[in-house]
Amino acid sequence: MFDFFRKYNKIVMIVLFLLIIPSFVLFGVQNYTNNGDRGDVVASVDGQSITRTEWEQQHRNETDRLRQQMPSLDASVFDSDAARYATLERMVRNRVLTAAALKTNMTVSDGRLTRVFTEDPGLASFRDDKGNFDRQRFIMATGRTPEQFEAAVRADLATQQLLGGVTGSAAPNPALLDVLSNALRERREVQVARFAPADFAGKVSVSDADLESYYKSHTSRYQLPEQADVEYIVLNMEAVKKTIAVPDADLKAYYEQNKDRFGTKEERKASHILIAAGKDAPGADRAKAKARAEELLAEVRKTPASFGDLAKKNSQDPVSAAQGGALDFVTRGAMVKPFEDAMFALKKDEISNVVETEYGYHIIRLDDIKPAVVPPFEQVRARIEDEIRGQQASQAFAKQAEVLSDLVYQQADSLQPAADALKLQIQKAQGVGRTPVPGAQGPLGNRNFINALFAADTLERKHNTEAIDLGGNQLAVGRVTRHVPARTQTFDEVKARVRQELVAERAAAAAKTEGEAKLKAWEGAAAGAVPAGLGQPIAVSRNDNASSQPSAVVEAALRADPAKLPAWVGVDLGAEGYAVVRVNKTLPPAEVPADQRQQERTQLSQAMAGAEAEAYYAMLKDRFKATIKVPHPSGAPSVVVN
Incomplete structure (x- = not known):
């Protein structure tokens, strides 16, 4: 519906990041005053360093959290340079905002902090039945004390409060939002002539001298990256499970101890008559209720067939009374204990004595029994074996x-001893580079494993790497069997490619030259004349480009002065050639439903607030001298939403 926002997704990503302040609360926000004393400095804020060790630890924390939330997500996403750099950017952002909050004495009240502990859904698992915060459960789950968490929450809320003061004051007036919204739906009628490089490629002639000259001027394009042939072994939990042998005696003992889990439990269906008397009711009321229950029991024993009618007339259970007291089939644990004990002690069609529970006094009749069904041992043997293996696999x-770590260190020039000892298969790969290939699975998609393969000791001495933790209970060890340094391909190797690129470049230039000539000629034609070669009139808009024209053509058409239409515009499309556009007239904006218009206004308002926050953050980065000392990875977005 909002093609503009999909089309300009980079802008939207930045806006989203500004609107979602990353929370480092539960997973180890670094204290602003923590200088760190190990590893290279990768960034600094207000004179405080962020070390490589801290960066790697934070990335591991985030990776572990995301793996838990999205187990099926491709592991290479976590290990990419872009993901790692985004983690560092978030750390810098957090420290900048924390520094600003400290310098401005931004505080968070105890009342607001208490509400977090008592109301935050993210902490629900750490509250007991009465809603009280369970310190021990929290420490065991997070490895942090509530006091440490409290300090982190205060810092996080303070930074949100800091940015909230900026974004909250950025709400534009409705008239401005209408102007912006109308700009998205502004439409023009245009006619377009495209000059495609493919139409000129056949006319391009290049000599060997031209090719060699082009090659020498663009040698950076023809670099072959460093590569290595490698072999590796992987130890994972599933492989370990398969090596565990479980004696038959243990399997059968486990079966006997857990029969209920492998089949269906016994179910019982009963009817009851309830004379209500809550556990807090006065003694006299409970005595009166019990006496009434005894009277009804006497009637039931005298005429058992009247149980249903008596339940309908006298039972104070509003749900079952209408059904003659009938309840559904239940297993043990579904009812309060006194009721359950009495029901499971009865035989079919037998009627109990009066049973007292916290709800009052019951007369129970057992109507039916579904016996427990336990499958034979052989039917569940494989399942039992898998469960026991799983329990023993961790140790x-x-x-x-x-054993793996010892063997690959002691016999550093071969993986075979470790593979033989642990019954692991040696796997091989050729042409492995220093950067994991997008979509690569297993060790070759893991940044830490690749780094270990290209470490000096591994490359120069062909030694095994140490055991690298891949996450998900997997360890990998590798070694380089052949190493090819980076090099520039020779002219002869890439001559065909050079020819293709040079021809494409010159064809695009020829298309541009022809387009510019046509533009000049058509501009000088008689007013109102429509030259041959122009396409049929079409409507273009930022919000709905049904014509599928390049965005540069649409923008050029919409930027033409509406007071001087019709107008001619030339658009350089780079490698795609050139376009001559005749902007005929302005068309009325497309009508949209009121709810869609309100959504657009909301999105625009959020975008403007985000822009205010981004400008404020940029100012804070400069004020607190925030710098990142590692290079930005090629192709990585400058902001990645957590």
Whole structure:
């Protein structure tokens, strides 16, 4: 519906980031005053350093959290340079905002902090049945004390409060929003002539001298990256499970101890008559209710067939009374204990004595029994074996990981001893580069493993890497068997490619030259004349470009002065050639439903507030001398939403 926002998604991503202040609360926000004392400095804020160790730890924390939330997400997403750099940017942003909050004495009241502990849905699992915060449960789950968490929350709320003061004051007036909204739907009628490079490629002639000259001027395009042939082994929990042998005696003992889990439990269906008397009711009222229940029991025992009618007339359970007291089938644990004990002690069609519970006094009749169904041992043997193996695998995995680490270190020039000892398969790969290939799975998609392969000791001495944790209970060890340094391809190797690129470049230039000539000629034609070669009139708009014209053509058409139409515009499309556009007239904006218009206004308002916040953050970065000392990865967005 909002093609403009989809079309300019980079802008939208930035706006989203500004509107969603990343929270580092539960997963280890770094204290602003923590200088760090290990590793290279990768960034600094207000004289405080962020070390590579801190950066890597924060990235691991975020990666672990995302893996838990989205187990099916491609692991290479976490290990990309872009993802790692985005983590560093978030750390810098957090420290800049924290520094600003401290310098402006931004505080968070105890009352607001208390509401976080008592109302935040993210902390629900740490509250007991009465809503009280369970300190021990929190410490065990997060490894942090509530006091540490409190300090982090205060810092996080303070930074939100800081930015809230900026974004909250950025609300534009409705008239301005209408102007912006109308600009999105502004339409022009145009006619377009395209000059495509493909139409000129056949006329381009290049000599060998031209090709060699072009090659020498663009050697950076013809670099072959450093590559290595590698072999590696992977130890994972699933492989370890398969090595665990479970004796038949243990399997059968486990079966006997857990029969209920492998089949269906016994179910019972009963009817009851309730004379209500809450546990807090006065003693006299409870005694009166019990006496009435005894009277009804006497009637039931005298005429058992009257149970249903008596329940309809006398039971004070509003749900079951209408059904003659009938309840659904239940298993143990579904009813309050006194009721359950009495029901499971009855035989079919037997009627209990009066049973007292916290709800009052019951007369229970057992109507039916579904016996427990337990499958035979052989039917669930595989499941039992898998469960026991899973329970034992963690300890076995730790032991095998230790063996793996020892063997690859002690016999550093081969993976074979470790593979033989642990029954692992040696896998091979050719042409592995220093950067994981997008979409690569397993070790070759893991940044830490690739870095270990290209470490000096691994490359120069062909030694094994150490055991690298891939996450998800997986360890990998690799070694380089062949290394090819980066080099520039020779002219002869890339001659065909050079020819293709030079011809394309000159064809695009020829298309532009022809287009510019046509533009000049058509501008000088008689007023109102429409030259041959122009396309049919079409409507273009920023918000709905149904004509599929390049965005540069649409923007050029909409920027033409509406007071001077019709007008001619030339548009350089680069490698796509050239376009001559005749802007005929302005068309009325497309009508949209009121709810869509309100959504547009909301999005525009948010975008303007985001722009205010971004400008404020840029000012704070400069004030607190925030710098990132590692290079920005090629192709990575400058802001990545968490």
